Amino acid sequence: GGGGDNPCSMLGNNAYLLESVGTSGTFSVRARQPIVDGTLHPFLLPDDRFSHPQGPRQPLHCIIDAASAIDYMAERVYGKGRFTYEMLNKVAQRTPAGSRGKVIIPFIHGQRVPYAPQGRLYIKGYAPSKDKKEDLIRAAMEGVAYAMKYGFELLREGMRKQEIVEAERITITGGGAKGEEASQIRSDVYGKELINPHTEGAAVGAAYIAAAGLLDEPVEKVSARLFERGIQVSPQKPTLIAPRDENIKLYEEGYERYLEVLEEAFKNGFEQESLIYSSG
Template sequence: MYLGIDCGTQGTKALLLDAASGRVLGQGSAAHTLISGANGRREQDVTQWTTAFATATRAALTEAGVDGREVLGIGVSGQQHGLVTLDRDGQVLRPAKLWCDTESAAQNAALLDWLGGEQGSLERLGIVIAPGYTVSKLLWMKARHPARFEQIAHILLPHDYLNHWLTGRACAESGDASGTGYFNVRTREWDLGILRHIDPSGRLEAALPELIEPDEAVGRLRPEIAGQLGLNPDAIVSSGGGDNMMGAIGTGNIRLGAITMSLGTSGTLYAYSDTPRISPQPAVATFCSSSGGWLPLICTMNLTNANAAIRDLLQLDLESFNALVAQAPIGCDGVTLLPFLNGERVPALPQASASLHGLTTENLTRANLCRAVVEGVTFGLRYGLDLLRESGIRSERVQLIGGGAKNPLWRQIVADLMATPVVCTTHSEAAALGGAIQAAWCHARQSNPIASLAALCARCVRVDEGTAVEPQAESVRAYEQAYRRYRQLVIDTHGQQTPPDLRTVAP
């Protein structure tokens, strides 16, 4: 039995997997809160993560009705790009800055300029650093908290921190490391020169965790943590990875032709590649996967959080909100919402704010507002899918995961807007499932060096054909018009030009 953990923005999920049968035995969750402030500040106290880890694990064990001492391995998925800094005694220096934090946008711009702009960043790292990546957070911390910056002895990502809490060892793996901005995705090595640029003393490079392979164990549980969690003290902790990398494993996206879309707090689209095929489009991040390949990916920073903002504004529960979405027509009678409440990464508008367009006395209705936010956030994912298709990514069907995937109406909107069939995996918590599968793979590799991740995914990952939807030709045409209006509004409002060679590409 294996435990998968997904530490996300809104909470932590735990999942217990019987890898022999592929059955999920039990699940649990616990919520986090966000520290928000001016200028895009988004942070969390890491004690929330460890507390939620314990709560979610106990709930999963209780639901499964099993003894935690049967757990053989643990795989941790974590929100990407976050910065956790520790001093030499292992104490956390300040709250973790998260992926959705844009307070360091100015520092990112300065670093991008030093790299030679987007092209220089692509040539050097294989990705274009963006606001929210870890590297600019370090430069921000140096400027805003110099005394604490001088105390840094360990630089960790969120999942690295949880692995350190579990085992006492500071490690990283290439998938999550890809999103730091000081990692070369082609060679799978740290780029030490960028860290020396931030701090010529060399302290930052000394603070980097050790890189390990995705099928390697970080170590075994510390006895006090095993006791606290009620788990087997001999359980191994696998390398783990970023939430997108673990989500890829949890949807079987470890081969060519697969594509996954996550409808969570953020929206993500990613596909497997067996080579580091670097896209010329800066918004496409060709991260390493946590299965040995690469994971071309786009991320939008506004998805279910934007939906929730409109629900809160109109004081609607989820059922009422969905009913209103269903009442409005495609295109919302001309109402378009640019939902950039947290700025945006795709399109690349880190300092943007949200805006409503096309309002008249006839179309200003609650139903149109509700549908406009769902369409607006999905337009961003379509923009990203166009970018992936432009770089050669093809798929016959999109696999949906995340909380939003449970909504049948949203699934149909995605299928129509993407002009591609859509299906959900049986388990929407794909990142936690991916963590458990990776833990099983890592455990198996200890006795069998050729144990297959593909075989584990084939046994443990299933799609729910009852959720499958096909695009409807009339709706596809209507969405194409609404999408083109969205694209033009992005240009008119924010000056964001569509790449000249980017057109509607057939799936």
């Protein structure tokens, strides 16, 4: 297609601040210069004629496990092949925000940032005799949201240094964007609105790049021309997800707790007795 999935998705979704949630999870922003801090990937958008005032760069943060961390937990709670993502989102709604005190560090296959090749799933506050299965599912979703916020804060710091105005909304894409409750949790954790354009952004972005090459025009001019002609890239209207006021403060405190548990996990070398059961 002429570019990586995240750069193409940035173009295809016409996004300024993009969150992509699939097996892994990424957060990226448009920027004039790369953010060189040793933690972010310095992507360049595929079209070198790109003239958006925020620039052609795409600093990106990535966590290794997003939806895969939720799947990992669900397999241990319900058994492999005995759940759907839709089911997990409904199950998570039955547990209050904060998952009754449970905190999950979702480092199933290690982690890039913070650097933790030894990282494994780490749980705090789990009591097998008292807890419900849905508590663990929601805690996994919250853990992923906290891990994503960790990267979002790194991006924010770089954006402030470049005086980049933060977008009011975060454009979301990927399979994880289809989860209603998981997306609501992330909106609450970030304290920002999420917008799901319901497009196959990477494919659309690749198509824009191909058209730009054929027409010898910048990508944003090609996409604007399609918009002016009323050509829609998705039959669905965008979905807006707003943070719930009653959860914003709770999740701010939850994120601080997550950082404390993360520090504990590093001190313990992520070693922990296995407490997770399977329904068999």
